[in-house]
Amino acid sequence: MKINDVILKTVTRIVVFIILTFGVELFLSGHNNPGGGFIGGLVLSSAFVLLYLVNDIETVRKGIPFDFKKIAAIGVFLAVGSGVGSVLFGENFLTQAFGHFDLPIFGVTELSTVVLFEAGVALTVVGVVVTIILTISEDV
Amino acid sequence: MMNNIIVMPMIIPLMTGIILIFLRTRVNSQRILSILSSIATIAVSLVILNRIQHEGILRLDFGGWLPPYGILFVADSFSMLLVVTTSIVTGILLIYAFSSIGKQHENMFFYPFIFFLVAGVNGSFLTGDLFNMFVCFEVMLLSSYVLITMGGRRIQLVESIKYVTINVLSSWFFLIGIAYLYGTVGTLNMAHLSVRVAEVGQGPLLTVISLMFLIVFSLKAGLLLYFWLPGSYSAPPTVVAALFGALLTKVGIYAMFRIFTLIFYHETAITHTAIGIMAILTMIGGSIGALAYNDIRKIVSYNVVIAVGFILAGLAMSSEVAFQGAIYYLIHDMIVKALLFLIAGTMIYLTGKAKIEEMSGLIRNYPMLGWLFFITMLSLTGIPPLSGFISKVFLGQGAIETGSYLLLAVAFMSGIFVLYSLLRIFLNCFWGETIISEDDDVPLKKGMLVPCVLLAIMTVAIGIGVEGLVPYVSDAARTLMNPDIYIEAVLQGNR
Numbered sequence: 001m002k003i004n005d006v007i008l009k010t011v012t013r014i015v016v017f018i019i020l021t022f023g024v025e026l027f028l029s030g031h032n033n034p035g036g037g038f039i040g041g042l043v044l045s046s047a048f049v050l051l052y053l054v055n056d057i058e059t060v061r062k063g064i065p066f067d068f069k070k071i072a073a074i075g076v077f078l079a080v081g082s083g084v085g086s087v088l089f090g091e092n093f094l095t096q097a098f099g100h101f102d103l104p105i106f107g108v109t110e111l112s113t114v115v116l117f118e119a120g121v122a123l124t125v126v127g128v129v130v131t132i133i134l135t136i137s138e139d140v
Numbered sequence: 141m142m143n144n145i146i147v148m149p150m151i152i153p154l155m156t157g158i159i160l161i162f163l164r165t166r167v168n169s170q171r172i173l174s175i176l177s178s179i180a181t182i183a184v185s186l187v188i189l190n191r192i193q194h195e196g197i198l199r200l201d202f203g204g205w206l207p208p209y210g211i212l213f214v215a216d217s218f219s220m221l222l223v224v225t226t227s228i229v230t231g232i233l234l235i236y237a238f239s240s241i242g243k244q245h246e247n248m249f250f251y252p253f254i255f256f257l258v259a260g261v262n263g264s265f266l267t268g269d270l271f272n273m274f275v276c277f278e279v280m281l282l283s284s285y286v287l288i289t290m291g292g293r294r295i296q297l298v299e300s301i302k303y304v305t306i307n308v309l310s311s312w313f314f315l316i317g318i319a320y321l322y323g324t325v326g327t328l329n330m331a332h333l334s335v336r337v338a339e340v341g342q343g344p345l346l347t348v349i350s351l352m353f354l355i356v357f358s359l360k361a362g363l364l365l366y367f368w369l370p371g372s373y374s375a376p377p378t379v380v381a382a383l384f385g386a387l388l389t390k391v392g393i394y395a396m397f398r399i400f401t402l403i404f405y406h407e408t409a410i411t412h413t414a415i416g417i418m419a420i421l422t423m424i425g426g427s428i429g430a431l432a433y434n435d436i437r438k439i440v441s442y443n444v445v446i447a448v449g450f451i452l453a454g455l456a457m458s459s460e461v462a463f464q465g466a467i468y469y470l471i472h473d474m475i476v477k478a479l480l481f482l483i484a485g486t487m488i489y490l491t492g493k494a495k496i497e498e499m500s501g502l503i504r505n506y507p508m509l510g511w512l513f514f515i516t517m518l519s520l521t522g523i524p525p526l527s528g529f530i531s532k533v534f535l536g537q538g539a540i541e542t543g544s545y546l547l548l549a550v551a552f553m554s555g556i557f558v559l560y561s562l563l564r565i566f567l568n569c570f571w572g573e574t575i576i577s578e579d580d581d582v583p584l585k586k587g588m589l590v591p592c593v594l595l596a597i598m599t600v601a602i603g604i605g606v607e608g609l610v611p612y613v614s615d616a617a618r619t620l621m622n623p624d625i626y627i628e629a630v631l632q633g634n635r
Contacts, residue, residue: 073161093147094202
């Protein structure tokens with residue numbers, strides 16, 4: 001049986017981008033405001049889950065040919081690695097640093113290593129959530 | 141003060157586990173990296189243990205946030221002795237895994253999860269923050285959930301449901317206990333908790349909270365609440381069972397020692413008496429279980445239960461000598477229980493049977509294995525040149541000093557039951573007419589024998605060279621007995 005899901009598919013095409021943008025926004029705003037890697041990652045992965053729901057798994061896999069288990073591993077590596085990085089500089093484990101840089105377009109911008117840690121968290125969340133959803137769906 | 145080295149026993153296994161995920165299909169690289177990483181962890185742990193003897197307790201404030209505000213790792217002799225033993229036992233068990241676990245497991249992230257488990261175990265030993273301990277417990281438990289179900293045999297799934305349910309429940313209690321404690325005294329740093337609890341006095345409310353922690357750790361350690369343990373520990377493959385038997389209950393025991401010597405040591409009449417009664421019941425129940433079953437795996441699992449009761453009898457006595465005995469026994473038990481599980485698993489692998497009455501005369505086919513089992517048996521019973529002896533001496537001395545004669549009697553009686561339960565295996569399985577004809581003689585792989593021999597050498601070495609351990613263990617017991625040493629090292633007067 002084929003379900004007529006034209007509306008869902010059309011809406012998804014636009015909504016996915018809104019969700020992804022919102023996820024990135026949450027991720028970035030987490031630096032000084034509510035938000036951060038964890039919920040940013042959750043929102044990002046909800047976009048992926050929506051894609052999987054609307055299209056079938058094979059189609060999405062063609063478009064996003066990543067192994068999400070490895071994405072989770074890369075995420076943990078980044079998060080732990082940013083902690084170990086401070087050890088290499090002779091600081092306490094997990095010490096974060098930041099500084100102000102004069103970038104071409106952005107002007108004077110604050111860059112900090114905590115973003116790397118948060119990016120790791122976000123990737124881990126995306127990887128784990130999508131892996132869980134895919135694993136459940138494969139069983140049925 | 142730069143002490144980044146003390147986070148290494150957790151970070152090395154964690155990083156190794158992550159890297160191994162990317163090497164999923166390359167089994168040989170996985171094995172080489174696993175062994176190298178284990179050696180590195182052992183080396184680093186030994187360095188830290190020796191540094192503590194010169195410089196006192198080490199601590200590392202994550203991100204430079206000073207206690208009690210930040211999360212920190214604290215390495216004292218007690219925790220580092222356990223970290224060292226964990227690292228060595230895991231390294232040896234990995235060698236056994238190479239020849240026994242099979243391609244299917246190795247391709248399904250078996251090694252990464254072993255390392256995540258070890259990272260969780262070492263993290264739990266090292267952390268100085270109660271919530272961080274909860275997190276490390278979860279890292280350890282999540283990995284153990286994966287390891288117990290991996291392979292997906294029916295018995296594993298049945299047992300894992302029990303195992304996961306009971307652990308999720310106890311983790312939930314743990315979390316609630318932490319919330320109560322934070323709500324009452326407003327801190328989670330263990331040294332700071334100790335100070336605050338001492339300041340306000342351990343009233344009824346705090347004692348009830350401490351009993352909540354007692355229940356949580358009893359579930360994890362298998363103190364009285366061990367009903368889930370024998371089933372869960374006999375379901376997974378040999379290596380995993382050995383890893384669980386050697387490490388997992390010990391983490392619960394460690395946590396109990398920490399909490400009840402550092403934080404809740406004021407109302408010993410309630411808490412420590414409860415621990416003593418539970419220890420006695422655990423030893424009695426474990427002994428009954430060890431004698432009641434004919435399945436080798438069950439007998440071996442019930443031996444874990446008896447050991448838990450024995451070690452926590454030391455905590456119940458709560459004297460420096462008794463602590464020394466308990467610490468010796470912890471170290472000894474991690475090594476010998478791993479050995480016992482390996483031998484039991486190897487016997488099942490060789491004969492394809494698990495009931496003791498179905499095996500016979502194994503010593504004719506596999507003399508080495510038979511004698512290794514004999515050594516294990518003597519060591520667990522506490523026969524002098526082996527590692528079990530010294531701990532029984534100290535524990536006995538501690539019991540007499542504190543007048544805990546009932547604990548003493550039950551603890552030493554349990555030793556006889558351990559001996560009897562293992563003698564039953566020895567007499568039934570190793571002696572008598574051989575059942576294996578020369579044709580279907582399954583060859584005993586070298587990769588299975590070598591780890592057993594290494595562990596047996598360790599139990600002999602600890603027994604004979606116990607002099608070398610004395611400074612570390614007495615320092616550990618002294619720190620447990622005098623919480624101020626720990627508090628001073630962590631807070632350094634800034635209370």
